[in-house]
Amino acid sequence: MAPGSVKQTASAAQSHPAVRALARGGYVAMGLVHLLLAVLIITVALGGASEQTSQSGAFAALAGAPFGVILVWVIAALLAALGAYQLADGLLARGTDDSDRWRRRLTSWGRGTVYLVLAALAAAIALGARPDSEQSAEDASAGVLSLFAGPLVLGIVGAGIFLAGVAYAGIGVTRRFQKKMSYPGGGLGMTVTVLGIVGYVAKGLALAVVGVLILIAAVTTDPQAAGGLDEAIRSLLALPAGPALVIGVGAGFAAYGLFCFFRARYADL
Numbered sequence: 001m002a003p004g005s006v007k008q009t010a011s012a013a014q015s016h017p018a019v020r021a022l023a024r025g026g027y028v029a030m031g032l033v034h035l036l037l038a039v040l041i042i043t044v045a046l047g048g049a050s051e052q053t054s055q056s057g058a059f060a061a062l063a064g065a066p067f068g069v070i071l072v073w074v075i076a077a078l079l080a081a082l083g084a085y086q087l088a089d090g091l092l093a094r095g096t097d098d099s100d101r102w103r104r105r106l107t108s109w110g111r112g113t114v115y116l117v118l119a120a121l122a123a124a125i126a127l128g129a130r131p132d133s134e135q136s137a138e139d140a141s142a143g144v145l146s147l148f149a150g151p152l153v154l155g156i157v158g159a160g161i162f163l164a165g166v167a168y169a170g171i172g173v174t175r176r177f178q179k180k181m182s183y184p185g186g187g188l189g190m191t192v193t194v195l196g197i198v199g200y201v202a203k204g205l206a207l208a209v210v211g212v213l214i215l216i217a218a219v220t221t222d223p224q225a226a227g228g229l230d231e232a233i234r235s236l237l238a239l240p241a242g243p244a245l246v247i248g249v250g251a252g253f254a255a256y257g258l259f260c261f262f263r264a265r266y267a268d269l
Contacts, residue, residue: 019081019085020085020269022077022078022081022082022085023081023082023085023269024264024265024267024269025078025081025082025264026078026079026080026081026082026083026085026115026264027082027260027261027263027264027267028078028260028261028264029074029075029078029079029082030079030082030115030257030260031256031257031258031259031260031261031263031264032075032257033055033058033059033075033118033257034199034253034254034256034257034260035253035254035257035258036058036061036062037054037055037057037058037229037250037253037257038250038251038252038253038254038257039250040057040058040061041233041246041247041249041250041253042246042247042250042251044233044237044246045233045237045242045243045244045246045247045250046243046247047243054228054229054230055118055121055229056121056125056130057230059072059075059121059122059125059126060125060130062075063125063126069126072122072125072126073122073123073126075119075122076119076120076122076123076126077119079115079116079118079119079122080115080116080119082112082115083111083112083113083114083115083116083118083119084112084116085112085269086108086109086111086112086115087108087109087112087113087116089108089112090104090105090106090107090108090109090112091105138223138224139223141154141214141217141223142223144157145217145218145221145223150221151218151219151221152218154214154217154218155214155215155218155219157214157218158211158212158213158214158215158216158217158218159211159215160211161207161208161210161211161214162207162208162211162212162215163211164207164211165203165204165205165206165207165208165209165210165211166204166208167204168200168203168204168207169200169201169203169204169205169208170204171200171204172196172197172198172199172200172201172204173197173200173201175193175196175197177196177200178193178196180267180268181263181266181267181268182266182268183266184266192259192262192266194255195255195256195258195259195262196256196259198251198252198255198256199252199253199255199256199257199258199259200256201252202248202249202251202252202253202255202256203252203253203256205249205252206229206232206233206249206253209232209235209236210228210229210231210232213231213232213235233246233249236249
């Protein structure tokens with residue numbers, strides 16, 4: 001298929017009302033996932049059962065509820081739709097020049113890939129899989145460390161994740177998320193803005209901690225030092241006033257979840 005035909009197909013699909021509705025539903029699904037994550041994180045901070053404070057843990061907790069498996073399948077489908085929309089959006093990206101166009105393109109493709117990975121994870125859990133996100137992170141780190149220049153490669157990955165966390169927090173502080181949304185006026189618009197700021201900063205903090213853990217694993221060549229969101233939460237808990245800090249992170253994830261619900265309504269698609 002010629003490049004022009006591919007773009008025409010992507011444009012036609014992207015502009016279809018049903019596709020846009022499904023993509024907006026994907027933001028609702030993201031909101032629900034983050035609210036579940038917030039509950040798990042705050043529960044752990046308060047000394048509750050040590051559930052997996054990760055996306056897989058949220059999906060598993062939901063799947064264990066009555067009719068939960070059906071809801072997990074719905075979430076998987078909506079996240080897949082949002083991921084496909086973002087991939088098409090990257091293909092159709094426009095910019096002031098080539099570098100700006102490719103920056104926008106890679107950003108959209110990156111977001112689309114994340115949504116598709118989450119969709120695949122949700123589908124796997126709906127089918128009965130129960131992955132251990134912490135063990136998976138350690139196994140992946142061990143695999144990288146076994147390669148030639150493995151510690152250097154793992155360090156670069158950790159630094160990249162840390163910088164992504166800083167960038168995520170920066171999006172919240174600078175309110176860049178507003179550029180792709182048509183805001184309501186008055187107090188509602190201010191509420192959406194505050195939720196976005198708090199949510200992005202909390203997610204950025206959690207991601208930065210994950211990056212630091214991977215950097216420690218690279219420096220010490222100890223894959224068990226690496227970890228995902230589970231280990232990041234445990235690391236924050238070990239700090240002075242750790243429980244309060246983790247509760248704050250959980251509240252931030254809840255704010256991001258609520259922000260996603262508003263994003264489903266007001267995002268420019």
